[in-house]
Amino acid sequence: MNFVDCHEEKIHISGHIQDFGYLLGLNVNTQTISLFSQNITELFAMDKGFLGGRITDFPAVFAALLSSIVFKNLDIDTIKEADVFLDKINVAGESYHFTIYRMGDTVFLEFEKMIEHFHRRNYISKKYESIQSASDAAAIWNELLSSVAEAIDYDRVMVYQFLEDGSGKVIAEKLKNDVESFLHLHYPESDIPKQARELYLKKRKRIFSNVYSEPVPLISNTAEPIDLTYSSVRAMSPIHAQYLKNTGVSSSFSTSIVVNNKLWGMVTCQNTEPKHIDLINRIRSEVFTVIAANAYTSFKSRQILADSVALDQKIIGLKNKLLKAETLEESLFSNVAEMQEYPEAHGLAIIVGDNMQTSGDVPTAENIHKIVKWARVNPLQNFYATNDFSNTDQGNLGAVENAAGVMFGFIDEKRNELLIWFRKEIDAQVLWAGNPAKIQETTVKDGREQTVISPRKSFEIYIENIKGKSKVWEDRNIFAAKKVVATLLETTYTQFKKVQELNDELRNLNEELDSFSYTISHDLGTPLTVMKLNAQLLERSSHENPEVQKRISSILQEILGMENMMRGVLHLSRAKSSEIVVQDLSTEKIIEKICYDTKLTLNEDTEFVIGDLPNVIADETMLTQVFLNIIGNAVKYSSKNEKSRVEIHGEIKGAAVIYKVTDNGIGIPDKAREKMFKIFNRMDNAKSFEGNGVGLSIVHRIMQRLGGDITYTSKVGEGTTFILTFKKP
Numbered sequence: 066m067n068f069v070d071c072h073e074e075k076i077h078i079s080g081h082i083q084d085f086g087y088l089l090g091l092n093v094n095t096q097t098i099s100l101f102s103q104n105i106t107e108l109f110a111m112d113k114g115f116l117g118g119r120i121t122d123f124p125a126v127f128a129a130l131l132s133s134i135v136f137k138n139l140d141i142d143t144i145k146e147a148d149v150f151l152d153k154i155n156v157a158g159e160s161y162h163f164t165i166y167r168m169g170d171t172v173f174l175e176f177e178k179m180i181e182h183f184h185r186r187n188y189i190s191k192k193y194e195s196i197q198s199a200s201d202a203a204a205i206w207n208e209l210l211s212s213v214a215e216a217i218d219y220d221r222v223m224v225y226q227f228l229e230d231g232s233g234k235v236i237a238e239k240l241k242n243d244v245e246s247f248l249h250l251h252y253p254e255s256d257i258p259k260q261a262r263e264l265y266l267k268k269r270k271r272i273f274s275n276v277y278s279e280p281v282p283l284i285s286n287t288a289e290p291i292d293l294t295y296s297s298v299r300a301m302s303p304i305h306a307q308y309l310k311n312t313g314v315s316s317s318f319s320t321s322i323v324v325n326n327k328l329w330g331m332v333t334c335q336n337t338e339p340k341h342i343d344l345i346n347r348i349r350s351e352v353f354t355v356i357a358a359n360a361y362t363s364f365k366s367r368q369i370l371a372d373s374v375a376l377d378q379k380i381i382g383l384k385n386k387l388l389k390a391e392t393l394e395e396s397l398f399s400n401v402a403e404m405q406e407y408p409e410a411h412g413l414a415i416i417v418g419d420n421m422q423t424s425g426d427v428p429t430a431e432n433i434h435k436i437v438k439w440a441r442v443n444p445l446q447n448f449y450a451t452n453d454f455s456n457t458d459q460g461n462l463g464a465v466e467n468a469a470g471v472m473f474g475f476i477d478e479k480r481n482e483l484l485i486w487f488r489k490e491i492d493a494q495v496l497w498a499g500n501p502a503k504i505q506e507t508t509v510k511d512g513r514e515q516t517v518i519s520p521r522k523s524f525e526i527y528i529e530n531i532k533g534k535s536k537v538w539e540d541r542n543i544f545a546a547k548k549v550v551a552t553l554l555e556t557t558y559t560q561f562k563k564v565q566e567l568n569d570e571l572r573n574l575n576e577e578l579d580s581f582s583y584t585i586s587h588d589l590g591t592p593l594t595v596m597k598l599n600a601q602l603l604e605r606s607s608h609e610n611p612e613v614q615k616r617i618s619s620i621l622q623e624i625l626g627m628e629n630m631m632r633g634v635l636h637l638s639r640a641k642s643s644e645i646v647v648q649d650l651s652t653e654k655i656i657e658k659i660c661y662d663t664k665l666t667l668n669e670d671t672e673f674v675i676g677d678l679p680n681v682i683a684d685e686t687m688l689t690q691v692f693l694n695i696i697g698n699a700v701k702y703s704s705k706n707e708k709s710r711v712e713i714h715g716e717i718k719g720a721a722v723i724y725k726v727t728d729n730g731i732g733i734p735d736k737a738r739e740k741m742f743k744i745f746n747r748m749d750n751a752k753s754f755e756g757n758g759v760g761l762s763i764v765h766r767i768m769q770r771l772g773g774d775i776t777y778t779s780k781v782g783e784g785t786t787f788i789l790t791f792k793k794p
Contacts, residue, residue: 077264078290079300081280083273085341086298087161088283089174090291091120096141099171100285108156108176116286129156130174133163141172146295153179162344168292175298180343196356202364206237209332209357216346216353217318219334220244224322225252226330229537232501233257233330244337250526253501256308262328267294269321270351273301275339276309276316297344312524315339318347320354324362372541379407380552387556397482397553398422407545408538410486412467417482427487428468436465440473441480448550449473450543452488455533464490470535472543474550486546488535497527645684645770649794652724653678655689656713659696667697668704676714681722681791687767694760695726695787701754703730703784717793721773724789732781741777750781 082088082102090100097117105111109126120127130136135152144150150165154176164175196212199205206224214222221244224237231254238248257265265271280300283291293299309317316336322329332354342350383403390396397415401424405413412425414433427433440449450472455464470488660673681688696711703709706729715724733741737748742765768775772792779785 075290076261076302076305077292077294077299079280079293079302080291081282081300082293082296082298083275083300084278084281085177085274086281087176088296088298089176090285091141091172091174093141093144093167093170093172099287100283100291102281102283104281108161113284116284129154130163136163136165136174139165144172149295164297164344166295168295171291173296175296177298177344179345180341196353197360199360199364202361203237205357205360205364207239209353210237210239212353213320213332213334213350214239214241216349217334217342219316219318219336219340221247221314221335223247223333223335224330225333226322227257227262227328230254236330242337244335247498249496250498251495251501252498255501257331264294265319265321265331266323266328268296269323269354270319270347271297271299271301272316272318272342272347273306273309274316274341276301276306276314277339297347309335313337316341318342318350320347320351322354322358322361324358329358329361369541373544376407376545376548380548383549384552384556387552394420396556404484404549405486407549408472408486408542409545410472410542411489412487414485414487415483416485425487426467426489428465432465432468433485436468436471436485437483440483440485447475448543448547450538450546452535452537453533464533469533470538472538472546474546476550476553484546484550488538490533491531491536493531493534495529495531497529499524500527501529645687647682647684647771649680650683650685650688651678651680652688652692652715655685656692656696659689659692660711660713663697663700667700668709671700671703671709671711674710674712674714676712677716678713679715679717679722680794681715681724682794683771683773683791687771691764691767691789692726694764695789698760699726699728699730699785699787701730702751703728706730720793722791722793724791725786726789727784727786729784732783733777733779733785734781742775 084104086102087105087108088100088102089098089105091097092099097119098115099117101111101115109130111123111126115123115126120130124131133152133154135150139150144165144167146167148166152163152165154161154163160179161176162179164173166173166175196205196208199208210222210224220240220242222239223235225233226236227233228251233252233254233256235247235250235252238246240246285291309315312335314335314337316339318334320332322331332350383400386400386403387396390399394417397417401413401415401422404415405424410425412423412427414421414423414427416433416437421430421433423433428436450470452470454468454471467489468487469490472486474484474486476482476484656675656678660675664671664673683691696713699711700709703711708729710729712727713724715722717723731750733748734750742761765775768789774790775787776790777785777787
């Protein structure tokens, strides 16, 4: 008897499609028909005799298909697996969505009827802007749900987040028709098995219109399984169908939430009655989801940046205190309470040889010594953290009071000196949507008996009590602890190797944290490009409806704005972490080129008045970035003046070089002064100008790294002067 786990089900080669769609397959090499869905006869009068023939061999049968401009101009040989082409065709007076894509050696032609009432619905709304401007994670997901609910009108719309252990949790929800709430319920990893998650990364939107409908088989000229990974009409797994039936729903739709190129979660939608969603509205929902994922990534990036800046300020104070001590023990022991606070621990023990100092709620001295002994003989990394220390895999020490969670930081090679942060056990409950234990059933397939995992039949809330664990150490907690240890090494040891090793770890961690910024420009570039491509294709296919075409154009404008914001955040990250080479630099050519370029790109009527331009001490790339932003802003915000004028001049004052850039633009309100150099801050009177509020943040950070300063004077309606202070050569 064989055992078949959910993870082993080959859902991408189901051999069937759903009954709302139709499918044709062409061999890439021969461009002949290699497969079709059994129901294709509803569109084209064909049979098995067409297998091996070309579309062009039957012009009368495929007249509607051959009339497609997209299909006629498509070079099948050059289609890549990431390419998707959209069009629409008319067959017997009915309009059908027409999608072309490739998987392996097959080019798929996919059709589905357009829903008539779609044309009477509002196609685009302000929801795009609402998602992007949401202030925190909860607001982002709630705005996303509102947008998706408006597009598909299902009974239940949820944001489902994947957790570290593979399980998932409903973190946001929007309901109608008095359906049951699933908010805060957990689901086991087996509900969405590994191969399904991998598929959701490749095909990010999928619909199951009617779980009670009969799937339509595919007819092929080979016995090879047909890979339907990218198909929008692929029939769903029978296990998944039964799972949905057990939950009391008849339709489902979902889109993938991808963050940092990983499957972070899903927008999961369910309807109690069978209901199909038009392809256009499914694409809308996918676009909403991509925007929300980008907004969430941006929010997390800003949050991490703020946490890092706040921690750096605290570390400066700690470093000063450590330097006042004359011995290692005095340095460590006199600041133990402060070092406990940074990673948000309940307690801290600092061990130097056989001596120990503690702060807060810690285990008994005897238990601490046991933990220390275990830590010194086990092959832990320089940093090690767990929220389940009582687990047998974590040392077999059993439950230790005040040590459900521990985090070790070693500050010497022989592990004689170490810090151990502690967290208490939390008394928590997990609410599961039904008992998460796997249910096995025995079935017979092809004459062979096999045991399979059966979907849960009950989703009644199942309460699991959590014992022996602490609150999870978050990345920012670990980062704070590493900062503390790095500071200890810097201030208490002279051996460069030890400092260098920990700095390498910190550099790696900083790179991981900065990956949010780089994700915006790189990893998120791909889904943004896909989104732009879809919008452009929709724009081409919507020429018959000027209103729809106008709305789609607004999507493209939003995409361009997002691309500009991504570039700005990337520049800000580089201004913080990139290496610099300071030298004696002439500013004359840099400023003249920027003035010339900004006249071409922003306002050719701007008058530049350039005075003395003394040399400064700076990094050439960063200096260019400073003047590019300041001069560009001066030109932009004075461009609506009848006589736009920008003055630039520098002078030497003592050990400094002062540059002033003055414009006669809109000016800066006094109330904006406190937030002037904050990221994503924009003045109320600047809303009519393009921008994302990143430029001045970049300049402020660069000037700090160059050892200089930036200030300004301004009057609303009269203009602004930015004052840049550099070091004198």
